[in-house]
Amino acid sequence: MSERSETKRPEPAIDLGSLNRRDPTVPDPAPPFDPLRLCVYTTVALLACLLGPVALLGFALLAIAGYARARRAGLLRSRCKLGDTRLVLLYLSVIAVAAAVATPFWVAFWVRWITGG
Numbered sequence: 088m089s090e091r092s093e094t095k096r097p098e099p100a101i102d103l104g105s106l107n108r109r110d111p112t113v114p115d116p117a118p119p120f121d122p123l124r125l126c127v128y129t130t131v132a133l134l135a136c137l138l139g140p141v142a143l144l145g146f147a148l149l150a151i152a153g154y155a156r157a158r159r160a161g162l163l164r165s166r167c168k169l170g171d172t173r174l175v176l177l178y179l180s181v182i183a184v185a186a187a188v189a190t191p192f193w194v195a196f197w198v199r200w201i202t203g204g
Contacts, residue, residue, distance in 0.1 A: 139193045144186035151179045 134142045154165070158172045169175045198204075 140186040140189040141193070144183055144190065147179050147183035147186060151176060151183065154179065 131146070135146075138145075154162075154172055154176050157165075158176070162172055164170055165172050165175050167175050169178060
């Protein structure tokens with residue numbers, strides 16, 4: 088036999104078999120922060136910049152539909168700062184009307200700007 092097969096590995100001085108194992112007494116770590124809302128807010132802001140009052144009107148109408156449906160299902164208080172869903176619906180309706188009034192002016196501005204008039 089060769090010398091290699093006859094040599095033995097030395098025994099470790101300490102037992103390392105218990106390393107890198109999960110300790111059941113330690114709770115799971117909290118999941119990392121997911122900034123999804125920030126991405127959503129950025130996308131909404133981009134759409135508002137590009138589409139102006141048209142986007143505002145669309146989002147307001149979408150929110151009105153959502154709050155009206157939730158109110159019919161029994162939601163009386165919202166996590167919105169206004170609290171009462173009737174106030175939220177009123178707020179969204181005022182914004183929708185303002186956006187609808189502003190849309191023709193916004194379109195006229197862009198037509199004039201693009202045509203150089």
